Amino acid sequence: MNKINLAVLPGDGIGKEVMPESLRVLDLLAEIHGGLKIERTIYPWNCDYYEEHGKMMPDNGYEQLRNHDAIFLGAMGDPSRVPDHIALWGTVINLRREFEQVINLRPVKSLKGVQSPLRSDKEFDFVVVRENSEGEYSQVGGLIHQEADEIAIQTNVFTRKGTERAINFAFELAKTRNKKLTSATKSNGLYHSMPFWNRVFEEEAKKYEDIQTELIHIDALSAFLVTKPQSFDVIVASNLFGDILTDLGAAIMGSIGIAPAANLNINGKYPSMFEPVHGSAPDIYGKNIANPVGQLWTGKLLLEHFGYQELGELLLSTIEELLVDGVKTPDLGGIYSTTKFTDALLERLAQK
Structure with a gap:
């Protein structure tokens, strides 16, 4: 047994x-x-x-x-x-x-019998792969000074090992589904971390030529989860971005x-x-x-x-x-x- x-x-x-x-x-x-x-x-x-x-x-x-x-x-x-x-x-x-x-790993799909708050009646079924060990949720940082001069410093940490691991996992998962992978980024606002994330994603994509890929900025991606969630299959995201996207995913499911x-x-x-x-x-x-x-x-x-x-x-x-x-x-x-x-x-x- x-x-x-x-x-x-x-x-x-x-x-x-x-x-x-x-x-x-x-x-x-x-x-x-x-x-x-x-x-x-x-x-x-x-x-x-x-x-x-x-x-x-x-x-x-x-x-x-x-x-x-x-x-x-x-x-x-x-x-x-x-x-x-x-x-x-x-x-x-x-x-x-x-x-x-x-x-x-967080699946998001339209459940039978549950009314999504979205107007569209198109069914959606995608999975978010969230990097879970570093990124924006690092413990690097601290507080300095006091009262009006107090400063809080929170340092994001993106390692090649952690980033590559999450992205590779997402590619392997996409192979078993509909062979489409979307990467959440914000390289137009975050100067170091997201261009690095994009570069690793593009390097990994060369190993998976049969997988359709796209890079979408997190703000636009959040909007697309509302306007066209049926267009996604696997989404890979950093710790914070993945956290936010999956709560939004829960909301569009209906609860x-x-x-x-x-x-x-x-x-x-x-x-x-x-x-x-x-x-x-x-x-x-x-x-x-x-x-x-x-x-x-x-x-x-x-x-x-x-x-x-x-x-x-x-x-x-x-x-x-x-x-x-x-x-x-x-x-x-x-x-x-x-x-x-x-x-x-x-x-x-x-x-x-």
Whole structure:
């Protein structure tokens, strides 16, 4: 029997509501497969833990997590209690870096049964490959002087290794899809980093002559995601640009609550991490109305990472069936609670 050993961090807010529901679904999918066993260890490392211990996870937290095959992460953060830069750097961002999760993968597609806010009825299906280890999210910089003379310095760091790695990954992914790759840039405004990014992209493109390529400035690209999202297949972007584009991608899908993400370790040394894009939404926590689709779709990415493509497709197609039938949480205009939506999903899956 094949086995996946998961580290589960439910996180904060609605993460603590949608994670248990997603685990119920993963358990059933493993049962459907027959030859798969999903083991898990729950780690209660979140803002509650911080308030009690003064840190987001114990000192040996990384050592505990690295023994797992993958990390299944819920929404993290509660800014009313713990500043975001502490909560996120103490968990999500540092986990990405400690475990060399250098690629952030975020699919964006028009889901059946979900009305996009866009006027166009053309379907879209693209993937954003986001460089996940450096760029605009480097820790290089600092504060100097005080009061009126205070200065904040944030230095972007783009290495050839990191840039080339992300771009190469995107080219390889484009080979398996529709053979089109778009690179997000801003070389008309950023003097050093983006011309460097463009040069590396163009050098890599010479190795993939069968891939159609284009360079588009981030401001225009953001507009095109609204006006013609169906024209994109794979988009590769720096850390900040990729972050912004994927939240916009979630918005054009119809709800940020349905967007998934994968943080991939590609050298096999450490576990990859799978997390939904949506935040912890403290304002609706405890009401049992959070949309579990983002966490569930993230579960699809997790299953596919371990080679269970058919199970992943079964999960997403069944979710779409429910959405078409009007089984929706309030953010999508429905009346189903978090648990009732999951109950309906489990019932439908059991019939497959």
